[in-house]
Amino acid sequence: MNRINQKLKEGKKILSIYFSAGYPNLNDTVQIIHDLEKNGVDMIEIGLPFSDPLADGPTIQASSTQALHNGMTTQVLFDQLKDIRKTVSIPLIIMGYFNPMLQYGIENFCKKCAEIGIDGLIIPDLPVDVYAEEFKETFEKYGLKNIFLITPQTTDERIHFIDSVSDGFIYMVSSASVTGSQSGFGSIQEDYFKRIATMNLNNPQVIGFGINNKETFNLATQFAKGAIIGSAFIQYLTENGIGKIEKFVKAIR
């Protein structure tokens, strides 16, 4: 069974962390993954940097830009990760934009992910209908789960469609925003979390965007299976380097 499905079957709430591969330094990727797993993080999203990340706010974009300056490329990331499954057992997801994957070749990209032991992909600018028509077969051939986003503006009908082509989890964007632009949740978010929780979807939901501390993590996981922290972790790495990851994770739970 895919590690994502397995992890989500466990009784606990999931803490997932996003970071940009190649940031702060080119070769920090493996160390960050190790430290996150060692300190009890349940799932990791490895950001493949892109020059023009439309859905990201300034924090993640700045880290992507730095990572590219550091020399990160798709091939470098794959090389860094080639032995990762000898030491890491939690689900690993690559999150990146469509164009770098397209240039690598979608089939090649998927094949490489499967060889390494990547469990799924999040591609914010690959629309669900294009995926279903053109790429679903390839992803499935290599055992990769493609994770789709929903937002407070997504209609029920579309949520059901996304649920029907998903197999893993649904990434609930907490509010209409790019990454890192919200702090804390209001009643609008709570109503939205409740609405989705009562839709009886086949896939569990994991909430992202706007989770930045213990309080927001706890609130989000009242309504969903898990939560994802991205910008706040990147910010922490910027301020503290990669030596104090334990402290960051322990502060969340």
Added chain:
Amino acid sequence: MSYNVNEKGYYGEFGGAYIPEMLYPNVEELRQNYLKITAEPEFQAEFDALLKDYVGRPTPLYFAERLSEKYNTKIYLKREDLCHTGAHKINNTIGQIILAKRLGKTRIIAETGAGQHGVATATVCALMGLECIVYMGEVDIKRQAPNVARMKMLGAEVRPALSGSKTLKDATNEAIRDWINNPVDTYYIIGSVVGPHPYPDMVARFQSVISKEIKEQLLEKEGRENPDYVIACVGGGSNAAGTYYHFLDNEDVKIIAVEAAGMGVDSGESAATSALGKVGVIHGSKTLLMQTTDGQITEPYSISAGLDYPGVGPMHANLFKTGRAQFISITDEQAMSWGLKLSKMEGLIPAIESAHAFAVLDEMKFKPEDIVVINLSGRGDKDLNTYIDYFKL
């Protein structure tokens, strides 16, 4: 075979809507409504009236006698340089602002490179009394001070794009992010035939008035609707899309697209996307795009700020791929010398973008009886500083 958009938003293999889910409701609302609303008689009446009385349309189709004599062919210039605000850009912003109002939007955002689209957007927002925010790369704000001042006079807020290379592509990213953060009240006026479907088709339709008038005016002047050649410069490609639109499916009319070679196609300082680009996804559209082998988008270069976009609209990518249009790239030097030549021979100081299109006359041989229409997409006032620096005027 049709060179127009299909019902799924593609021109051949190019186009589509590669957008984050956060943008889906906005783009879907537009997709479902743009054809319906723009076909309404009230919309048409308002659009036509503003183009006539506010923009100053129809723009003349001018027979360039001295140029024709020199090149021994019949050369007509479509005078988009006479449009209010100085270029064709306003045809599109008029159309989109009426659409935005019909959709009940109260806040308008736009991206701009050289500032022409920003000025055209700020102008129509002033006209309609709507809030206007224009994203512009920090580097471009410094380079294009007069247009920044014009936008401010027109009541717009100019927000610097501080990310990435701080130019047009980054201003576009920032505008898209603004739209993600403000999905309900905000309308995004894109300035070229780029972006997710339906933008390329919608902008092409608003600009298609250019070729509609060319047909009518040629019929009057030459007794025939179709020229032998239509020529336009292509950055994103909005003036070109408008110039070609009504001739796309008539293969008797040859289409010439002129790109900016910058310092030379192989110099590393160029914006010739057809020569240097590969299929990729930028700003929500699958098209030809200048990028690294790793799929990172690269920064183009041209002396003309309106042509230094790293992609082309999907319509143009398809015209290139199918061979329907011939693509020619023209260097800074060629374009600048035509800026001077057109000024001296015809008394017309062109925008540097438009000057690129004229350089085709040196690159191609036309027959004496050929009718060649060149779109003079904008006037050169905005480029005066560049001309002064270049020619030490």
